[in-house]
Amino acid sequence: MIVLAKVKVATVWLSGCSGCHMSFLDQDEKLIELSKRIELVYSPIADVKEFPENVDITFIEGAVANEEQFHLLKLIRERTKLLIALGDCAVTGNVVTLRNCFQDSVKEVLEKAYIETVTYNPQYPVQVPKLLEKAYSINEVVKVDFYIPGCPPSADLINYVITEFLEGRVPSIEEKFKYG
Amino acid sequence: MKPEEIQKIAETEHDLRMSYKYRINVCCSSGCLPFGAQKLLKAFEDTIKELGLERVCKVARTGCVGTCSVAPVVLIDPGNHLYQNVKPEDAKKIVQEHIINGQVLEEYLYKNEAYFSKQYRLILRNAGKIDPLRIEDYIAVGGYSALAKALTQMTPEQIIYEISLSGLRGRGGAGFSTGQKWNFVAKSTAKPKYIVANLDEGDPGVFANRTLAEADPHAIIEGMTIAAYAVGAEKGFIYIRAEYPLAIQTLKKAIEQAKSYGLLGNNILGSTLNFDIELRLGAGAFVAGEETAILSSIEGLRATPRPRPPYPAVSGLWGKPTLINNVETLANVPLIILNGGTWFSKLGTPKCTGTKCFSLTGKVKNPGLIEVPMGITLKEIVYEIGGGVPDGKKFKAVLVGGPSGGCLPESMLSLPIDYESLTQAGAIMGSGGIVVIDDESCIVDTARFFIDFCMDESCGKCIPCRAGLPKVREILDRIMLGEGKVEDLKVLEELCYLIKDASLCGLGQTAPNPVLTTLNYFKQEYLAHIVEKSCPAKKCILKKVEVVKE
């Protein structure tokens, strides 16, 4: 992956707490170094509406919990060369998938979030994407090329992985990561 | 009792037996009982009494003849005439024609020559011929003479030598040399020593050991007692599953009789041998048949396997040397003692001597319990003895070795039955279950069925088996639903190798066999499910589109 042009990188925020993105940003001054080599083509922190074509590396934070995310993820996979699951929610499903332990989880989740714990005008939402019956980790929906577990993964680990890939090497994260 | 007295009983009983012109053997074993065998026995007894033929014809209750598919059956000697599907109403007619007029009733006759012609009934030689509840019947046909010979004419070393010479290997599945095993136990110096006869037989569709116990219980007891003498054990256990009530009753009675004849207890046959046998009932788990799990169970613990070493021969029951043998293995022993190891070693193949009982089930014309010489081919078993696949269906595969056996295709049918050939083909001898599968069965479904069984029976002690098998099943489920991916096959295979190589006991180590062999011999069927989303046997209902996966 030695490219002269800037490497096109996307970061995606599915069902996660945004902690992984925070960690990504925690690379701090190293981001400046990175920005010389990458171009951020899609991200929650960049105002791009549609996921672009021909992305080199996509980081995905969060699990897949609704239909919109499901379709988006399929599209991302088609348009991405190297797909990286970033953080426990993307890698294992983490807390997002805990609802899978319950029967009829969609109803239970909605009830808890929009009725039971709401004091003012409790009602089911109408304009949010439909929840899937089960929540999924990324690799249950599409093929994943690399995993960075952690809740969140440390900024150093993220930086290490991305730098290695930019150098054309496959990072080895044994003993460097930790779930949770 | 002295050996001579046994000889005496044998002679009297033999003469008595010979004094009858006819002997009507009514099978009253588990296969025939549900079809009214008891009533049939009574009908024959009554008829004989009515016609005043008590001195001419003996009516006897016996164990399984081996043709349970045409139950209830009656075997009339001399001439070995086997009548099938006999009803109590038929008793009169049969007695009238066969016993009084000397006319064989063709219409009732079991005509399948091939079924028996390829068999060699050694272990089952008395099955269907003697009354299992009468020790005298067993003695009359030479029973306990091997024990007498062993105790009076042989040293323990000579016995072990003969057993080693015979080449006898364990019939419980693994095929370990029996002579070697006995030698290990004999050499252990710790006291006391124990013997466990394994009659757990937890495999579904397998009933050879049960049949043996129901038909010829004293053969097991005699074999155990000789073993006790050879290895120096004082106490024996027969570990039998509680689901075998008739076999339990039969063995209980047999042990009582042996005790009352002084064939168990102290100073057996006037020798210095003291040996007693106790029945231990298992609660019916497949894994409880594994030798170290039996030890735990007999000790009153959960029936979970233990790592070996230490081997039971060194540290078994309560830490003492323990000989564990399958009951079929033990039933061979009296014959070897009587006829010599060399005689036995000429039966079967050079590396795999003797005979083996198989429970032939599934899609064959003549299912049943068969006994064949080692080295016979699968083809002979399926097509000649079994009569091939019924109802014009086609043969697809044969599962050899019970639920964790291998699924072999038509092209492997010329395989000779012996431990090594089977293992090489991916199957096992196991406890001798052979299931024939026709073209109406889906191979993936079949593999899943057996994985399901092993998964339910896993004791849960070790992770590959406990956590791996459910995953194997999940993948098979997905494939059967049409949700499988080609990559799944690789995951499936890798999981299977892990379970096979890293599991603690034989259950886990063999459980993947049905999947591995079908992946090897029937990969196209898996691919049909995955790629074409169709089931060649039209068994699985494959979802074309799955909501979530678009």
Next chain:
Amino acid sequence: MSERIVKLIIDGKEIFAKPTDTILKAAIDNGIQIPTLCYLEGLTPHGGCRLCVVEVKGNPKLMTSCTTPVSNNMEIITNSPKLIKYRKQIIELLLAERIHTCSVCIANGSCELQELASKFGVDHTNVSRNWERFELDMSHERFVLDHNRCILCTRCIRVCDEIEGVHTLDIKRRGKDSMIIVDLDEPWSASYSCTSCGKCSAVCPVGAIYVKGKPLSETKRKELPKFITERRRR
């Protein structure tokens, strides 16, 4: 009897051991690491997790080093690619077997399974995860039993039986349905035999038995195996 010494080769290294030693002990004594999970020094080896399997030359079967005694001229390999692959798979199966969401787990940061996952680079699971939920037993005033994290290593059962000597804990059912039980499957608070000694929580390698209200990092005691061994010797 004078102590006999056996010679063996582990990973190409010639070492000496007592004939009563297990392969694992011989390896540890000679600075060779073999991963373990169900093994705990001082407790009867269980042989269940299968992480410690090694190849023994001339033996077609893999042997668990925590249970197999050494013998003279044994040649052992502890880290072949095959063994490493199997270990990874075992860790993966454990992560998928019950509900392991480390981020919200009491053991986060002091969990042996989590540590092993990192060490072996098991950064995801290929097999799907299970979502069967077990009720927690929170009835005991000091301890919690959370089956959702339990890896059925039986350390707790063994320590309770062999060291505390009360055998409060055991397993019910079998296979994937196996579950740790208290006495005859009663709520922990109803147990007559439990002395509330806390040894079970101290030996649990994961977050399945723990002291109420405290993260494991605060209650985990590194000196425990030594303590157990001492107790064993009486």
